[in-house]
Every structure is written in C-alpha cells, then in structure tokens.
Amino acid sequence: MRLSNLADYAVVAMCAASRHCGGGKTSAAELAAETGLPVPTVQKLVSKLSTAGLLRSTRGAGGGLQLARPAAAITVADIVEAVEGPIALTACVEGADCLVEHDCSVKPHWPVVNEALRGALAAIPLTQLARTREIA
Numbered sequence: 001m002r003l004s005n006l007a008d009y010a011v012v013a014m015c016a017a018s019r020h021c022g023g024g025k026t027s028a029a030e031l032a033a034e035t036g037l038p039v040p041t042v043q044k045l046v047s048k049l050s051t052a053g054l055l056r057s058t059r060g061a062g063g064g065l066q067l068a069r070p071a072a073a074i075t076v077a078d079i080v081e082a083v084e085g086p087i088a089l090t091a092c093v094e095g096a097d098c099l100v101e102h103d104c105s106v107k108p109h110w111p112v113v114n115e116a117l118r119g120a121l122a123a124i125p126l127t128q129l130a131r132t133r134e135i136a
Contacts, residue, residue, distance in 0.1 A: 031065070050068075
C-alpha cells in the first residue's frame with residue numbers, strides 16, 4: 001500500500017506547520033518554501049486540511065495559518081483522511097463494484113483490516129513526525 005503523493009505532501013506540510021506552534025503563524029508560501037513543495041499544491045492542501053479542521057486560516061494583517069489543535073492531538077490518520085477520505089485498503093468495503101463479490105469470503109474481514117491500519121496511523125501523533133532527527 002502506498003499513500004498518494006498528495007497525502008504524503010499533506011503530512012510533510014503539516015510537519016512544517018507544526019514547527020510554527022506556540023502561536024506562530026505561517027503562510028502557504030512559507031510552507032512551500034520550507035518543504036520544497038509547489039505553492040499551488042500547498043494551497044490545495046491548506047484548503048483540504050482547513051476543511052478537515054486541522055489547520056486554521058486567519059485573513060488580514062497578522063493573519064496566517066496555524067494548527068487548529070495541538071500537534072499532539074493530530075495524527076497521521078487525521079491527515080491522510082483529510083486528503084484521501086476514509087482509510088481502506090480495498091474499495092469493496094465502501095460499496096464499489098467488484099467482479100467476485102458474490103463469491104468473496106474475505107469481504108467480511110476487510111473492516112477489521114482497515115481498522116487495524118487506521119489504528120496504526122492514529123497511534124502516530126504529528127509531534128512524533130515533526131521532531132528533527134539527530135545525526136549520530
């Protein structure tokens with residue numbers, strides 16, 4: 001399983017935004033410069049992450065972007081779901097058409113697998129990812 005580029009970039013952008021904690025605000029342009037992501041991509045992410053309640057955007061003088069809640073209360077699962085929607089390894093769980101659905105003995109078990117995956121991602125707070133690694 002791989003995250004889409006957009007979900008990957010969302011995690012990167014949120015890590016950068018979390019480094020402005022403590023009341024510090026940033027902008028999409030600053031996040032783009034810090035991460036090396038294109039400004040239009042960061043703007044798209046800011047929109048999705050704001051809609052999901054992970055970022056707060058304030059307009060005007062003194063405005064900018066900041067985390068909508070503490071970094072410790074934001075998980076990788078929250079970020080991925082803000083961009084991708086519910087975490088699921090297969091589309092059949094969400095009612096998508098499947099050629100073998102009528103003979104599928106695995107379908108009842110996918111929700112357990114999906115919840116395990118979501119649980120693993122939900123166990124990783126943004127604070128853990130945002131820490132800078134020390135070079136040994």
